Amino acid sequence: MSGKLFSRLSDCFAGGDGGYARRDRGGAREAIADDARHEAFVALKQALLDKRGCSPDEVRVIAGILDRAAADIRGMAVSHGAVRPGAAEASAVPAAVPAAAEGVAPVRAPGAPDGASSGARHQTMRVGLEARRRELTVSAVGHLTPGMLRVEFASPELATFDSRSPDDHVKLFLPGGVMRDYTPRAFDRERCTLTIDFALHDAGPATRWALQAKAGDRLQIGGPRGSRVTPDDFDWYLLVGDETALPAIGRRLEELRSGVPVITVVVVDGMAEAQQIPTKTDWTPHWVCRDRASGSDADLLLRTLQGIDTPPGEGYVWIAGEARISRTLRDDFINRRKHPRQWLKAAGYWVQGAPGSSEKHDD
Numbered sequence: 001m002s003g004k005l006f007s008r009l010s011d012c013f014a015g016g017d018g019g020y021a022r023r024d025r026g027g028a029r030e031a032i033a034d035d036a037r038h039e040a041f042v043a044l045k046q047a048l049l050d051k052r053g054c055s056p057d058e059v060r061v062i063a064g065i066l067d068r069a070a071a072d073i074r075g076m077a078v079s080h081g082a083v084r085p086g087a088a089e090a091s092a093v094p095a096a097v098p099a100a101a102e103g104v105a106p107v108r109a110p111g112a113p114d115g116a117s118s119g120a121r122h123q124t125m126r127v128g129l130e131a132r133r134r135e136l137t138v139s140a141v142g143h144l145t146p147g148m149l150r151v152e153f154a155s156p157e158l159a160t161f162d163s164r165s166p167d168d169h170v171k172l173f174l175p176g177g178v179m180r181d182y183t184p185r186a187f188d189r190e191r192c193t194l195t196i197d198f199a200l201h202d203a204g205p206a207t208r209w210a211l212q213a214k215a216g217d218r219l220q221i222g223g224p225r226g227s228r229v230t231p232d233d234f235d236w237y238l239l240v241g242d243e244t245a246l247p248a249i250g251r252r253l254e255e256l257r258s259g260v261p262v263i264t265v266v267v268v269d270g271m272a273e274a275q276q277i278p279t280k281t282d283w284t285p286h287w288v289c290r291d292r293a294s295g296s297d298a299d300l301l302l303r304t305l306q307g308i309d310t311p312p313g314e315g316y317v318w319i320a321g322e323a324r325i326s327r328t329l330r331d332d333f334i335n336r337r338k339h340p341r342q343w344l345k346a347a348g349y350w351v352q353g354a355p356g357s358s359e360k361h362d363d
């Protein structure tokens with residue numbers, strides 16, 4: 001979204017000099033407010049229809065604008081008995097909720113599939129990003145835990161790198177024309193760095209490459225092509241998976257708002273794999289240690305999940321790991337626990353016995 005449009009929207013609704021802030025009981029000023037509101041709605045609708053990307057801060061401000069404006073227009077319709085031109089768009093916006101008034105509920109972009117969400121809350125936003133290739137240089141390699149290798153890359157080309165969602169992925173272009181997907185665990189546009197965490201396993205070109213990586217090595221990456229941004233307005237979050245899910249889980253823990261309850265359930269080889277992750281959330285970690293005698297990863301995760309009472313309110317469940325396991329967990333949440341399908345995302349980050357494969361469980 002252009003800076004000009006964004007500042008116009010903010011001015012109209014967030015206390016600037018654009019009209020809304022000047023609203024009072026006087027009729028003339030009310031008319032100015034109405035015009036400003038109408039103009040902002042048209043501008044906002046155009047921005048959304050253009051499918052331009054927004055920064056997370058812009059998303060928050062726009063969400064607040066929409067919710068407050070929707071509530072106001074609904075009030076106008078009641079008090080004036082009619083709705084102004086332009087309010088037709090606004091009347092499609094569901095009721096405001098207190099959290100949204102503080103600007104934490106995101107906007108649903110055109111084409112987003114989550115139309116079943118209730119109210120103005122929980123609207124997923126899709127953001128298209130420039131899907132270019134970048135040539136990176138390894139700047140540091142080190143073990144985060146015995147089984148997790150952290151590789152930091154640097155490149156001036158990272159000055160334009162963007163990733164809006166913790167579960168985004170980049171493609172690694174490995175020697176021999178092999179491609180594998182990995183999570184941008186962290187990035188710093190000013191320092192032009194990108195961090196990727198590799199969960200080490202027995203065999204595979206990506207794992208081999210990471211194990212041999214040293215400062216100065218080069219690697220090309222592609223993407224992320226886009227982000228599917230899950231709103232930071234759920235009452236709680238439950239994040240489940242194996243080691244391959246940990247980079248996305250770690251990033252989400254770092255990015256979610258202060259004090260929100262987050263439960264993580266991650267199956268690992270042993271407690272040496274438990275990570276300390278800085279977070280402002282109210283985080284309850286469950287590290288589930290593999291133990292073949294007690295059952296498969298799926299059994300262990302299911303059993304652990306059965307013993308967890310989720311907090312009250314509306315929650316978001318995110319699952320990633322081996323494809324069959326994440327599907328089993330997803331089915332359990334939807335069919336047995338009756339968790340709303342649109343508040344759950346599950347993905348197979350790898351497929352047992354199938355190199356370079358992944359699965360989306362969107363159906």
Ligand SMILES: Cc1cc2nc3c(=O)[nH]c(=O)nc-3n(C[C@H](O)[C@H](O)[C@H](O)COP(=O)(O)OP(=O)(O)OC[C@H]3O[C@@H](n4cnc5c(N)ncnc54)[C@H](O)[C@@H]3O)c2cc1C
Nearest residue numbers: 169182183199201204205206207351352353354355356358
């Ligand atoms: C969106 C997305 C994001 C991802 N982010 C990350 C990330 O940040 N960090 C990360 O470590 N992984 C991540 N993964 C998973 C990673 O892409 C796969 O594990 C990938 O298969 C590893 O490639 P490889 O070359 O090492 O092994 P492959 O050549 O793909 O596989 C070789 C063999 O190993 C098995 N295998 C693959 N992965 C594992 C594993 N983790 N444990 C045990 N066996 C395995 C395969 O079934 C196959 O039999 C992500 C996947 C997706 C789809």
